[in-house]
Amino acid sequence: GAGVSQSPSNKVTEKGKDVELRCDPISGHTALYWYRQSLGQGLEFLIYFQGNSAPDKSGLPSDRFSAERTGGSVSTLTIQRTQQEDSAVYLCASSLGAVPNYGYTFGSGTRLTVV
């Protein structure tokens, strides 16, 4: 596609439920990133995929968070047993290569609200 596509754009869920967020990166981009941004805060790195290499999960805040990337393309971020502090905008980005010399292109994000 022309840009990074994320779905859903908005998600309201009850505390304790699981949610799945989807990201479809730009075609040909081998690197894919998940960040989140809480209200009034900066972007917080979550996880990074590069090709077939093992993902860098160093930013995941707890074991309730996981992500996978199938076929080197689409990625799904899963949050289990959601908590209110998980409410944030979850942003996916993709990049041409492993070293982000060209910067990222972001999707428009999924706004998650846990009630």
Add this chain to the structure above:
Amino acid sequence: RKEVEQDPGPFNVPEGATVAFNCTYSNSASQSFFWYRQDCRKEPKLLMSVYSSGNEDGRFTAQLNRASQYISLLIRDSKLSDSATYLCVVAGYSTLTFGKGTMLLVSP
């Protein structure tokens, strides 16, 4: 020291003014640097890369000082449409670290 630090602002300037933002970073091994722009409730968008020699794109000039570990962005002849939050971004080997941003408000 935070990895990437910026003055949150807001910077309130009239149309036509020149405004400058600075940013400092802590990791001297950082490889690449960028400025992103983020409009309210929108995703960040790449504004420009920052090179050691300094670079200009229209009304925007970015500079990097590796010795002092700071980056600057200068906006000349501010437009109402420049109102946004400007994010200073520093790249490591595989990921980008974002500052919390500096808010700019340009008024008529």
